[in-house]
Amino acid sequence: GQNIDQPTEMTATEGAIVQINCTYQTSGFNGLFWYQQHAGEAPTFLSYNVLDGLEEKGRFSSFLSRSKGYSYLLLKELQMKDSASYLCAVRDRWRGYQKVTFGIGTKLQVIP
Amino acid sequence: DAGVIQSPRHEVTEMGQEVTLRCKPISGHDYLFWYRQTMMRGLELLIYFNNNVPIDDSGMPEDRFSAKMPNASFSTLKIQPSEPRDSAVYFCASSFQGRTGELFFGEGSRLTVL
Numbered sequence: 001g002q003n004i005d006q007p008t009e010m011t012a013t014e015g016a017i018v019q020i021n022c023t024y025q026t027s028g029f030n031g032l033f034w035y036q037q038h039a040g041e042a043p044t045f046l047s048y049n050v051l052d053g054l055e056e057k058g059r060f061s062s063f064l065s066r067s068k069g070y071s072y073l074l075l076k077e078l079q080m081k082d083s084a085s086y087l088c089a090v091r092d093r094w095r096g097y098q099k100v101t102f103g104i105g106t107k108l109q110v111i112p
Numbered sequence: 113d114a115g116v117i118q119s120p121r122h123e124v125t126e127m128g129q130e131v132t133l134r135c136k137p138i139s140g141h142d143y144l145f146w147y148r149q150t151m152m153r154g155l156e157l158l159i160y161f162n163n164n165v166p167i168d169d170s171g172m173p174e175d176r177f178s179a180k181m182p183n184a185s186f187s188t189l190k191i192q193p194s195e196p197r198d199s200a201v202y203f204c205a206s207s208f209q210g211r212t213g214e215l216f217f218g219e220g221s222r223l224t225v226l
Contacts, residue, residue, distance in 0.1 A: 033214060042203060042217040043155070087155065091213065097167045098143060100207075100215055104154035 004103035006088050011109045012078055020073045020106045022088035030098065031091040034062050034073045037105065038084045046086075047073070075108075083110045114138070118204050118218035126226050130192040133221045136185055137206030145215060146179055146189050147203045155203070161187065194225045 003025040012018040024032070031050040035043035049055055049064035049071060061074040073086055085105040092099045117136040125131055137144050145160040159169040164181045172179070176195070181187040191198055201222050205215040 031213070035215075042219050043215075044217070045214040048212040048214060089215075094168070097162055098207075098209060098213060099157070099160060099168060100145065101157055102147070102155040 004088055004090055004101060006086075006103045006106045008104065009107045009109070011111060012075075014078055014080060014110055014112050016078050017074065017076050018078060018108065020075075020086050020088075020108065022071045022073075022103060024069050024071070024088070024090045024103075026069075026090050026092050028093040029066060029090065030093040032062075032064055032071050033089040033091065033100070034060075034071075035087040035089060035102075036084050037087060043087055078110050080110050080112070083108060116204055116206050116216050116218035118202075118221050120221055121219060122222045122224075124224045124226065125194055127195055128193045129225075130190065131194045131198075131223060131225075133189040133202050133204075133223070135187045135189070135204030135218060137187070137204070138208075138216055139185065141206035141208045141216070143207045143209065143213075144181060144187050145205045145207075146187070147205065149201045149203060149220075158189070191223075194223075196225045199224050 006022045034046040036046050037043040047062040049062050054063045059076045064071045085107045087105045088103040119134045142163050146158040147155045149155045158171045159179045161181045179189045201220045203217050203220045205217045207213050207215045
């Protein structure tokens with residue numbers, strides 16, 4: 001099975017940079033996702049990492065280290081609309097099938 | 113192109129009643145996932161299907177829960193009988209096993225069992 005850990009809450013200031021960490025333990029790692037979820041809405045896809053390193057997409061970047069079972073999501077130039085929960089999800093390969101399990105999510109509050 | 117469609121969006125029922133949640137995945141997607149989300153436990157994977165076949169239902173909490181996918185465009189999650197602790201938001205998501213295989217979520221079904 002999977003064990004995915006991420007902080008439950010974070011607060012950051014508008015215009016600043018925030019890093020949300022995620023650690024995981026899994027037996028058939030086949031990729032890591034980050035999702036954003038605003039209150040009362042469905043999760044939406046932000047990023048995907050399967051190889052070590054940094055993936056950059058505008059103000060958002062995601063990093064992966066498979067040997068350490070570690071990922072982070074970096075949000076730059078924070079805006080008030082970035083206040084949301086950020087979910088780390090791990091995809092496992094099991095008997096040729098793909099299973100996706102989510103962490104509990106990090107609730108980010110952006111303050112003026 | 114329509115996204116994942118779930119119904120109903122909201123359901124309020126009394127303990128002991130049967131609840132059926134429905135999902136239409138994105139056309140061409142080969143995986144379908146059912147999740148339950150609560151404040152305490154986050155997004156829990158209940159069951160997932162590949163090409164309409166249930167692969168892993170180890171997340172289904174009890175025998176009161178069942179899920180079916182009779183064809184590629186329709187899936188149901190049934191709770192019978194329902195209990196107050198089943199109150200949660202139930203999400204359906206679909207994906208295609210391509211390069212990234214990201215999940216696309218429906219809007220969710222908010223279930224309240226009184």
